[in-house]
Amino acid sequence: QQKVQQSPESLIVPEGGMASLNCTSSDRNVDYFWWYRQHSGKSPKMLMSIFSNGEKEEGRFTVHLNKASLHTSLHIRDSQPSDSALYLCAAANYGNEKITFGAGTKLTIKP
């Protein structure tokens, strides 16, 4: 059974600062990682995806993947109060229907 570990559990970042979130899978065959953002009282919405080693940037958001260490990280630069949310990491293998989520990182941006 795949496990997905996220760290830290919670993070407080000043407005305009950089937030860094981590996620590691226990499954050596993991193929896909997705990062979701969930605002309070809302459903999770996919934010970023990464499938190959390296880095991917979309606006203020950058995601890294190191498949050898089964680790992905999400970085948010110039953090805004609207970035305050629960960030969930999900992982899956090609050909396997099960998608496992981590426990999440609660991010708070302090004005």
Add this chain to the structure above:
Amino acid sequence: EAAVTQSPRSKVAVTGGKVTLSCHQTNNHDYMYWYRQDTGHGLRLIHYSYVADSTEKGDIPDGYKASRPSQENFSLILELASLSQTAVYFCASKRGTDNQAPLFGEGTRLSVL
């Protein structure tokens, strides 16, 4: 536009009663999932399905049944609701075993009293 619709959006149930949560997708997706979320925590997989009339157990299936009568519909059934099943339940759909991310419904908030 792709959509996953859950009903009801909230429900209060009595301990020992039967609860059915419904999910409908218009995305022509093969895969559907039921997840449970406890306050401030991540998502745990209860049941999932990749074809009509077939369901699979997820990581926490005890106390839950699932039904997939058609490609579009997927239900979660609590035969004997318990206090510990108070949570928010999310349904999701996904095209296939590829890199497309699951799409979530708006959730059902269930309170068992």
